[in-house]
Amino acid sequence: MLNKALIEEVLQAALETGGDFSEVFVEDLYSNHMSLRSGRLEQSLSGRDFGVGIRIFKGLQSVYAYTNDFSKEGLLKAARTAAEAIQTATDEKTLILPLVKEKIQTINPIKFMPNTIEKSRKLAVMKQANEIAKNYHEEISQVMIRLLDEEQNVLIANSEGKFVEDQRVRSRLAIAAVATDGNDMQSGFYGPGAHAGFEFIENLDLNHYAKEAARMAVTMLHADPAPSGKFPVIIDNEFGGVIFHEACGHGLEATSVAKNSSVFANKVGKKVASDLVTYIDDGTLANEWGSINIDDEGEKSRKNVLIENGILKGYMIDKLNGRRMNMESTGSSRRESYKFAPTSRMTNTYIAPGKSTPEEIIANTEHGIYAKYMGGGSVNTATGDYNFAVEEAYLVKNGKIDKPLRGATLIGNGATTIQHVDMVANNLGHGAGMCGASSGSLPVNVGQPTLRVSEITVGGREA
Numbered sequence: 001m002l003n004k005a006l007i008e009e010v011l012q013a014a015l016e017t018g019g020d021f022s023e024v025f026v027e028d029l030y031s032n033h034m035s036l037r038s039g040r041l042e043q044s045l046s047g048r049d050f051g052v053g054i055r056i057f058k059g060l061q062s063v064y065a066y067t068n069d070f071s072k073e074g075l076l077k078a079a080r081t082a083a084e085a086i087q088t089a090t091d092e093k094t095l096i097l098p099l100v101k102e103k104i105q106t107i108n109p110i111k112f113m114p115n116t117i118e119k120s121r122k123l124a125v126m127k128q129a130n131e132i133a134k135n136y137h138e139e140i141s142q143v144m145i146r147l148l149d150e151e152q153n154v155l156i157a158n159s160e161g162k163f164v165e166d167q168r169v170r171s172r173l174a175i176a177a178v179a180t181d182g183n184d185m186q187s188g189f190y191g192p193g194a195h196a197g198f199e200f201i202e203n204l205d206l207n208h209y210a211k212e213a214a215r216m217a218v219t220m221l222h223a224d225p226a227p228s229g230k231f232p233v234i235i236d237n238e239f240g241g242v243i244f245h246e247a248c249g250h251g252l253e254a255t256s257v258a259k260n261s262s263v264f265a266n267k268v269g270k271k272v273a274s275d276l277v278t279y280i281d282d283g284t285l286a287n288e289w290g291s292i293n294i295d296d297e298g299e300k301s302r303k304n305v306l307i308e309n310g311i312l313k314g315y316m317i318d319k320l321n322g323r324r325m326n327m328e329s330t331g332s333s334r335r336e337s338y339k340f341a342p343t344s345r346m347t348n349t350y351i352a353p354g355k356s357t358p359e360e361i362i363a364n365t366e367h368g369i370y371a372k373y374m375g376g377g378s379v380n381t382a383t384g385d386y387n388f389a390v391e392e393a394y395l396v397k398n399g400k401i402d403k404p405l406r407g408a409t410l411i412g413n414g415a416t417t418i419q420h421v422d423m424v425a426n427n428l429g430h431g432a433g434m435c436g437a438s439s440g441s442l443p444v445n446v447g448q449p450t451l452r453v454s455e456i457t458v459g460g461r462e463a
Contacts (some may be wrong), residue, residue, distance in 0.1 A: 001026045001028060001153065001155045001165070002026055002052070002070065002075075002155065002449050004099050004101075004157075004163065006072055006075065007024050007099065007155075007157045007163070008096060009072070009076065010022075010024055010054065010075045010076060010079045010100055011023075011024060011079075011096045011157065011158065011159050012095070012096050013076050013077040013079040013080055013083070014054055014056045014080075014082060014083050014157075015056070015083070015093055015094045015095075015158075016080065016083050016093065016309060016315065017083040017084060017086050017087050017088065017161060017397070018058060018086060018087065018088030018092070018093065018094075019057060019058045019083060019094065020057055020058055020084045020094050021056070021057035021065075021094070021159055021160070022054070022055065022056050022057075022079075022096070022156075022158065022159045023054070023055040023056075023156070023157070023158040023159070023297070024052060024053070024054055024071075024156070024157045024158070024401060025052065025053040025054075025055070025153065025154065025155075025156055025296065025335075025338055025342075026051075026052050026154060026155040026156075026338070027049070027050065027051055027052075027053075027153070027154050027337055027338040028048070028049075028050050028152075028153040029048065029049045029050070029150060029151070029152045029153075029155075029226060029337065030046075030047075030048050030115050030150060030151045031046065031047055031048075031049070031148075031149075031150040031151075031201065032044075032045070032046045032114060032115070032119075032122075032123060032147075032148070032149050033045045033046075033146070033147075033148055033149065033399075034119065034123065034126065034146070034147045034148075034171050035144065035145070035146045036123070036126045036127065036130055036143075036144070036145040036146075036242050037142070037143075037144050037145075038130075038131050038142055038143065038144075038391065039131075039134070039143075039243070039359040039381070041123060041128065042377060044119060046115075047426070049337070050068065050070065051066055051067065051070075051337070051338035051339065051434060052066060052067055052068075052070055052075060052078070052338060053065070053066040053335075053338040053339070053340075053341070054066070054067075054075075054079050054082055055076055055082075055341055056082055056083060056085075056086055056272055057320065058086045058088065058321070059323075060323055060324055061086060062083035062320050062339035062341065063082045063083075063085040063086055065078050065079075065081060065082035065113070066078070066338050066339050068157075069405070073198050075322075077137070078177075081230065086095055090327050092289065093182070094159065095424040096159040096160075096161075097160055097162055098161060099157055099162070099163035100161050100162075100163060100377075101163045101164065101165075102162065102163065102164040102298070102441055104164060104166060104294055105293070106167075106293050107272065107284055107285075107286050107287075107291060107293055107301070108168075108195040108196065108287050109286075109287070110169050110196060110197040110199075110287060110292065111196075111197055111198075111199040112197040112198040112199050112202075112365065113151065113169065113197055113198075114149035114150070114151065114169065114171060114197055114198050115149075115151060117198045121198070121202075122147055122149075122155070122198070122201065122378050124244075125147070125173070125201055125202065125204070125206070125372040126145040126147055126173070127145075129143075129145050129173065129175055129205055129206045129209070129210045129250070130143045130345065131143050131211075132206055132207060132210035132211060132214075133175060133177045133210040133211070133213055133214040134177075134214075136177070136210075136211055136214035136218070137179070137213065137214060137218045138376065139179045139181060139217075139218050139221060140177055140178070140217065140218065141178050141179065141180045141185075142177070142178040143175070143176070143177050143178075143214075144175075144176040144177075144178075145173070145174070145175055145176075145302040146174040146176075147171075147172070147173050147174075147196075147201065148170075148171070148172045148174075148193075148382075149169075149170065149172075149198070150168075150169070150170055150216060151167065151168070151169050151415050152167070152168040152169075152170075153165070153166075153167050153168075154166050154167075154168070154296070156296065156297065156298035157298075158297075158298070162298045164294060164298045165222075166292075166293050166294050168195065168292065168293075169195065169196065169197050170193065170194070170195050170196070170289065170443055171193065171194060171196055171197060171200045171201050171202060172191060172192065172193030172194075172289070172352075172432060172443075173191070173192060173193075173201055173209070173309045174189070174190075174306060175189065175190050175191065175209055175210050175213040175293060176188070176189045177189075177213040177214040177216075177217045178217055179217035179218045179220075179454050180219045180221070181221055181416075184221060186217050186218075186220040186221040186223075186406065187216075187217050187220075187222075187345040188212070188213040188214060188215065188216025188217035188218075188219075188391070188392075189213055189216070189391070190209045190210075190212050190213045190216075190222070191432060191433075192204060192209055192432055193289040193429070193432035194223070194287050194288065194289055194432070195287050195288060195289060195290075195291045195292075195443075200287070202343070214393050216373060216391065219404050220392060220406045222402065222404070223393075223404035223405050223406035224403055224404070224405055224406070224459060225405070225406065225461035226369070226390075226393055226405040226406060226407045226408035226409075226458065226459075226460030226461065227395075227405075227458065227460045228458055228461070229457075229458060229460075230455050230456070230457050230458070231367070231368045231369045231455065231456065231458050232365055232367070232368035232396075232452055232453065232454055232455060232456075233318045233368060233369045233370075233371060233410065233452070233453050233455075233458065234361055234362065234365060234368060234369070234370045234371065234396065234450065234451070234452045234454040235371045235374070235448070235450070235451055235452075235453065236358075236370070236371060236372045236373070236450050237425070237427050237428060237429035237447070237448055237449050237450050238360075238429035238431040238446075238447065238448075239373060239374055239431030239433065239446060240371065240373075240374050240386070240431075240446075240448055240451075241349070241350055241351065241430075241446035241447045241448035242374050242376075242431070242433065242446045243352040243374060243377070243386065243388050243410065243417070244279065244349075244351060244375055244414070244417075244418065244446075244448065245346065245349055245435070245444070245446040246377055246378070246379040246386055246388070246414075247384060247386040247412075247413075247414025247417060247418075247434075248264075248279065248384075248414045248415070248418055249279075249281070249346050249349045250346075250379060250437070251263055251264045251314050251381050251384060251414060251415075252264055252279075252281075252306050252316055252343040252383045253315065253316050253332070253344040253345060253346070254315050254316060254317040254318060254321035254322065254324075254327075254332075254343075255318075255321060255343045255344050255345075255352070255437070255438065256381045256382070257315050257321070258321040258324040258325050259324075259438050261381060261382045262293065262381055262382065263381075263382070263383065263384040263414070263415045264312060264315075264415070266446070267312045268312050268313065268314060268315075269311065269312065270311070270312055271310050271311055271312075271324070272307060272310065272311070272312045272415065272418070272419070273307050273310040273312075273421070274310055274418065274419055274420065274421040274422065275306055275309050275310045275352060276309075276310075276354055276421055276422070276423070276424045276451075277309070277310055277354075277418055277421050277424070278305065278307060278308050278309055278349055278351065278352040279306045279307035279349070279350075279418075280303060280305050280306065280307075280349070280350055280351075280352060281303075281304045281306060281316055281332070281346050281347055281348065281349045282302075282303040282304070282333065282347065282348050282349075282350075283295070283301035283302065283303075283332075283347035283348060284301050284302060284303055285348050285430075285445075288348050288430060288445050289348070289430075289432035289433075289443050289444070289445050290347040290348040290349075290432075290442075290443055291347060291348060291432075291445075292334070292347060292444040294331070294340075295318075295329075295331045295332060295333045295334055296333050296334050296335045296342040297318065297319050297329065297333040299329050299331040299333065299343055300331055300332045301331050301347065302330065304316060304330050304331075304332065304450040307418075308412070310419075312401040314330070315327075315330070315344070316330055316332035316344045316345070317329050317330045317332055317341050317344055318332060318333035318342060320343070320346040321344055329440075330344075332344045332345060332347070333345070334397065334439060335348075335439040335440055336439060336440020336441050336442060337440060339440070340438075340439045340440040343437075343438055343439045345437060345439060345442055345444075346435065346444050347444060348430060348444070348445035348446070348447065349444065349445070349446060349447070350428065350430060350445070350446070350447030350448055351421075351424065351428075351447070351448040351449065351451065353424065353425070353426045353427070353428040353449045354423070354424025354425060354426060354449060354451070355424075355426060356423050356424060356426065357425055357426060357427075358425045358427055358449075358450040360423070360425075361423045361425055361451070362396060362401060363399040363400075363402065363449055363450050364399065364423065365396045365399060365452065366398060366399065367396065367397060367398075368396040368452075369393055369394070369395065369396065369405070369456075369458055370393060370394040370395075370396050370401055371390045371392075371393050371408070371410065372391075372392040372393065373390070373391040373392040374388060374389075374390060374391060374396065375388065375389035375390060376388070376389060377389060377410075379414065383413070384413045384414035384415040385386035385412070385413050385414075386410075386411070386412060386413070386414055386417075387409060387410075387411050388409065388410045388411075389408075389409055390408040390409065390410060392406075393406070393408040405460070408458055408459070408460050409458065409459035409460070409461055409463050410457070410458060410459075411456070411457040411459050412456050412457055417453055417456060420453050420454045420455060420456075421451055421452070421453055421454075422452055422453070422454045423451060423452040424450075424451045425450040425451060426449060427449045427450055428447060428448065428450075429447060429449070430445045430446070430447035430451045431445065431446055432444075432445055433445070433446055439440070440443070
């Protein structure tokens with residue numbers, strides 16, 4: 001991508017004004033986006049983006065610059081321009097260590113590189129998913145299918161001698177269905193993804209994913225308004241984990257912990273959750289959507305146990321915030337592209353399975369809400385307060401799933417909710433999503449088994 005001698009020169013130029021650490025991030029990205037609406041190809045875009053990011057530290061001060069000019073003159077100019085923001089009184093300069101290339105072992109084997117597959121083969125899968133969803137029920141009025149695949153090649157080098165290259169390949173199929181009865185309209189969505197090639201798309205169980213998206217839309221079209229009040233809430237597995245991703249996961253990132261703007265700051269070793277909760281961020285799960293061989297600072301991905309049996313064990317930490325916290329990196333530094341400085345972010349974050357079964361949890365709930373599919377939401381990481389829409393919900397009555405409900409919103413506090421988990425099932429599942437924060441939008445998995453929270457405030461239309 002760039003030769004070692006040039007990178008060493010750029011790293012040294014970045015330290016000319018007194019910085020104590022410099023880093024170069026090189027990215028070469030091939031991407032493909034296709035969309036199908038009502039059986040017709042609506043968009044097919046492919047492209048390539050190449051750029052270089054340069055970062056400099058001086059103590060806890062950080063400067064970041066990026067450029068598309070990868071000539072020697074352009075790179076040195078970008079490095080020196082960034083360095084001008086760090087001026088010190090000393091004449092001493094940090095010298096970079098010789099770059100030594102590291103070998104990494106991929107945990108995400110790829111069978112078919114997406115850019116070697118004809119678009120006609122991709123379109124065939126999309127059309128098949130469209131037909132399955134469209135034919136599910138006469139009330140399905142529209143189906144939208146999106147296919148994304150990308151190949152991201154990166155090179156990361158820094159003044160401490162790190163020199164490592166990696167290839168990330170991801171594929172995702174998103175299925176959205178709309179149902180209408182002429183007066184009302186409801187939608188359903190399913191979007192499986194993986195750190196994998198076209199083999200993932202070609203081997204998807206389209207009958208499952210397309211029918212689920214359509215079934216959700218039709219079911220919610222005939223659902224009753226959700227009640228409002230405080231209820232026990234059963235949250236299903238897979239994407240149900242988004243509530244803890246937002247309400248707890250972000251609060252365990254060093255980005256907020258280092259600034260004491262997290263409810264979990266300074267609580268390592270303390271009880272912060274129910275004894276039933278073990279919360280993990282693991283970027284080493286083979287071919288999962290959020291998995292990485294190395295993070296965007298070149299550190300090997302790892303399994304980080306954040307909470308174990310209710311006790312806070314640690315945080316997700318990047319290099320800069322590690323300096324602020326006097327802690328080592330946990331391989332958790334990520335960025336959307338070379339246009340963003342990296343910071344601590346999640347990969348595949350999930351609650352570990354428990355000993356109950358989903359059936360036992362439902363049978364032990366006299367009256368409550370069953371949240372089968374979660375939607376989007378928002379959270380204040382400083383307080384942990386959250387607000388989440390439920391895409392598909394049901395009333396639980398006398399230990400059985402009762403009528404479907406729509407318009408339900410879960411309102412609460414992450415630090416409180418995680419303490420009120422009183423049953424955890426054994427059916428761990430993961431769901432693919434995109435997470436937006438200060439270093440851009442990233443592919444992440446959220447996951448959990450089916451679990452019950454003893455009480456959450458539910459916002460609905462009925463008293």
